[in-house]
Amino acid sequence: MKFGFSTAGESHGPAEVAIVHGVPAGLGLLAEDIDRDLARRQRGYGRGGRQKIEQDRVEFLGGVRHGYTLGSPVAMLVRNRDYANWEERMNPAPVERPPEKITLPRPGHADLAGMQKYAHDDLRNVLERSSARETTARVAAGAVARKLLGEFGITVHSAVYRIGGVAYPRELAVRDAAKADASEVRCPDPEITERMKAEIDAARYARDALGGEFVVVAEGCPPGLGSYVDWRDKLDARLAAAVMSINAIKGVDFGLGFGLAARRSSEVQDEILLEDGRLARASNRLGGLEGGMTNGEPVVISAAMKPISTIARALRTVDLSAMEPARAFRERADSCAVPAAAVIGEAMVAVVLAEAFLEKFGQDNMTDIRASYEAYLGRIGR
């Protein structure tokens, strides 16, 4: 089966689960490879009380033996520590006294259409799964992809270059993405980091919330991942869909982004040069993708996240039980989750790149993949 993953789990249920299929045999994989990214996702200025409760750690349930993958699906479990506080409300088994139903759908969430679509009369049945808690499992899957890519020198980093009204030049965020882990908001610049934190504090003080923008940068990709031949194989489209699937992401662009549209062609295309007898590019304005394939330059994909929907200053809604105007249901919420979204962005990008990488080089075992990869690099002279 093709490389990919599924997730299961509700935000306040017992656990988040990821099953990654199509993982080659013979890949070294330790719990700490996964836990590192789980911890990075949990960090970030502006998160609410939930992250103090959770300490995400993976348990392998299948596909790994003595530190190496077997070629079978890798099954991973991350327990929700908060479940202990929610057992009455989230127990999979019937309970004696069911909790009161919630009927105040929150604008900006899956609540209203989710209740209508799935015939739920309690919005908890929607919000538990639509919550971004599910991205814990995605990051676990992404860490498997990252481990695989790392074996071939491919790295994936991210940086935040906007929170609310405070922005940092995108090209500097791209350049210094590898240093962003040191910042509480994933912005490589210490001064802008402080301004972004103040922006988050101000929004929280106003009982409001913020969004922002981040960039994911993948370095070391060989040319030719993805394909121009079929629309379904185009890597830019696949990357865009994967990043857009993250909760609250409302737009995605590549390289210089939508700004390309206002420029002349000579200011946009990346000219092809010969440097010491090797092919090179004069620039990387298109973000490493041409014709739906990697071109050997860093892949640069940016995303815009809308502000967190649930705010202390509750928004207008309708109580669906009484069909009367009301204020939206409020639960503990983050004030800003852009730094976490950037880490989730890395995971989704890593998964798509791993999938495309294994399409190109085979997927049964690491030895054969390595041989195929080296033969290809030899043929194209890289």
Ligand SMILES: Cc1cc2nc3c(=O)[nH]c(=O)nc-3n(C[C@H](O)[C@H](O)[C@H](O)COP(=O)(O)O)c2cc1C
């Ligand atoms: C890491 C992360 C944390 C989030 N935390 C919250 C939160 O605390 N409160 C909230 O209302 N939305 C939060 N969101 C956004 C919602 O999950 C999202 O807006 C909602 O599921 C509706 O999906 P949509 O915005 O993609 O349409 C978070 C998103 C991410 C990626």
Ligand SMILES: C=C(O[C@@H]1CC(C(=O)O)=C[C@@H](OP(=O)(O)O)[C@H]1O)C(=O)O
């Ligand atoms: C739990 C996480 O994020 C949650 C995502 C989220 C939402 O609506 O998306 C709402 C909040 O849930 P809670 O009310 O339990 O605090 C966040 O904390 C997480 O990222 O681990």
